[in-house]
């Protein structure tokens with residue numbers, strides 16, 4: 001068996017095309033959505049992700065408001081940059097790119113974001129609404145990678161309701177919120193959230209209809225752990241060495257041999273990463289529509 005590719009690039013392109021129509025409708029009312037980003041330090045991955053996010057904005061007609069601070073910035077300077085983004089009327093939504101440099105309290109910074117401008121869905125109010133199952137008019141942003149994972153599965157007609165999902169990794173941006181998203185009413189999966197102290201991980205993963213690997217250890221999830229026909233989403237990424245062109249090589253969390261066992265597999269790069277970015281744009285457009293309603 002060779003797995004069907006869960007193509008994040010093509011799926012993200014389809015989402016961006018849908019968003020363009022909503023952005024044009026906003027423009028007709030004189031509203032231009034704006035994405036702010038706060039990047040602190042010189043982490044190569046973060047620099048690359050933030051610049052891709054602004055490239056995406058230019059593609060669809062969202063204004064970019066990038067803010068950068070050096071790695072030596074104090075927590076007070078980071079707090080002040082967040083206050084500036086909260087106050088800037090051109091910023092419809094914004095993100096604080098994670099991780100922040102050591103010594104800066106990430107949770108304290110996330111709490112300072114205006115929940116109405118939280119394009120990442122990581123403010124405690126928005127995570128709390130996810131736990132409460134608040135939807136409808138008050139619908140708040142979902143964290144981008146979890147929303148991207150579910151959208152990638154849906155748009156490839158992978159069955160989710162009633163299926164057993166095993167998530168490897170309990171981080172803030174993926175594992176923890178993804179467990180909540182998969183168990184929402186209407187999505188209805190059953191979730192096992194595993195982590196570094198899980199006993200007998202291979203046995204847990206072998207029980208999964210859907211496996212999500214989000215730990216950031218290259219090729220950690222082995223092909224032998226995958227139930228034949230399962231859907232496998234490779235989220236974690238590690239930058240390894242340099243190619244001749246001076247770029248780092250990217251390694252996902254899933255053993256490449258998994259493609260011979262899985263029913264569906266997301267490539268890495270080209271799978272969940274582009275979906276994370278597309279769902280970020282979608283959160284910004286949602287916020288612009290909510291703010292102008």
Ligand SMILES: Nc1nc2c(c(=O)[nH]1)N[C@@H](CN(C=O)c1ccc(C(=O)N[C@@H](CCC(=O)O)C(=O)O)cc1)CN2
Pocket residue numbers: 045048049052095096097098099120144145173250268269270271272273274276277
């Ligand atoms: N504030 C946030 N920080 C971080 C998040 C997040 O959701 N919010 N998630 C990750 C990184 N991330 C988003 O910022 C992210 C990861 C990957 C990609 C992406 O497009 N990857 C490409 C490859 C890009 C490359 O060459 O480096 C792919 O997979 O094809 C975008 C965003 C941590 N921080």
